[in-house]
Amino acid sequence: MGGQGSSVIVDLERTIAELAPRVLRYANARLGDPALAEDVAQESLAALVRACRNGGAPDSAEAFVFAIARRRAGRASWRRRLWAPLELALSARSDAPSPEARAIALDESAHVRAALARLSSRDREAILLVAIGGLSMADAAAALGLSLSAVKMRVSRARTRLAALLEARHG
Amino acid sequence: MADNPDAPLDDRLREAFEADPRAVSRVAWEALTARATGRRRGRFAAVSAAAIVGLAAAIALWPPGPAPSVEPAGAVLVGSVTDGLLVIPLPDGSTAITGGVARQDRPKEGYGLVLVEGGR
Numbered sequence: 001m002g003g004q005g006s007s008v009i010v011d012l013e014r015t016i017a018e019l020a021p022r023v024l025r026y027a028n029a030r031l032g033d034p035a036l037a038e039d040v041a042q043e044s045l046a047a048l049v050r051a052c053r054n055g056g057a058p059d060s061a062e063a064f065v066f067a068i069a070r071r072r073a074g075r076a077s078w079r080r081r082l083w084a085p086l087e088l089a090l091s092a093r094s095d096a097p098s099p100e101a102r103a104i105a106l107d108e109s110a111h112v113r114a115a116l117a118r119l120s121s122r123d124r125e126a127i128l129l130v131a132i133g134g135l136s137m138a139d140a141a142a143a144l145g146l147s148l149s150a151v152k153m154r155v156s157r158a159r160t161r162l163a164a165l166l167e168a169r170h171g
Numbered sequence: 172m173a174d175n176p177d178a179p180l181d182d183r184l185r186e187a188f189e190a191d192p193r194a195v196s197r198v199a200w201e202a203l204t205a206r207a208t209g210r211r212r213g214r215f216a217a218v219s220a221a222a223i224v225g226l227a228a229a230i231a232l233w234p235p236g237p238a239p240s241v242e243p244a245g246a247v248l249v250g251s252v253t254d255g256l257l258v259i260p261l262p263d264g265s266t267a268i269t270g271g272v273a274r275q276d277r278p279k280e281g282y283g284l285v286l287v288e289g290g291r
Contacts, residue, residue, distance in 0.1 A: 013203060016199050016202055016203055020190075020195045020196075020198045020202070021190045021195045023198075024190040024195055025185065025188045025189065025190045026188075028190060029187075034191070038194050038197065038198055041198045042198045042201045042205070045198060045199065045202030046201070046205035048202070049203055050205070108183075108187050109187045109188060111187075112183065112187035112188070131177075131181040131184045131185065132184050132188055134185075159180055162180065162184075163180055166180075166183070
């Protein structure tokens, strides 16, 4: 039993190490706020750790973590929308980047984010999970609660539109 | 993978949102050591639930206050309710009629005081 337990821990550590950059990248793309993305990624992975240690390891760790990350990112996004006007009224934090710094930081990430913002929320969610989160179509379908064919259709539509939008920006 | 037509777009998306390696390490470490946090949350939830149950039980089992001391009038009035109106024949032969409008703030049961006005 001891050997089995340690192998589970090693597997869990390996799984967490493998998932951490992917879920962090996904949360960052979804929220555009590194600190908030870090919180979301950490909470999602911690939920997997707790589930595994309590003997309730999910069938697909990836689908489990990304389903939680998706839900938490949604909540974080809403909370931020509620607080944003107040932060603006209070002139936000003093360490916030200046408008000039923000303009300079309008790099590839900002271009891609702008293109993603023009997709429908359903298509955007699908491509974020598959392309940025690195989920398989089957895991993305499980995380979204959709059929495999529906996810494939959304991802395909998102890729086509996104490619056109990014092409247009460069053209 | 090389002939996957979607690979360049997917790579571009991933590179645009590449995670900071220090943040990745931090997230992984925090997730793996989050058991204490989970326990703390669980304990907090248990204590909160116990407090709520205790409070609800205290409210439910709290003894009712003593009845207000109303001096008996020395007479019993027997009335009836008809179409929402309380009709009370008074000892002097007159009849008191009250009610007619259902008030939301009136308790359905409990102690109360009825004032009957009228000349003898």
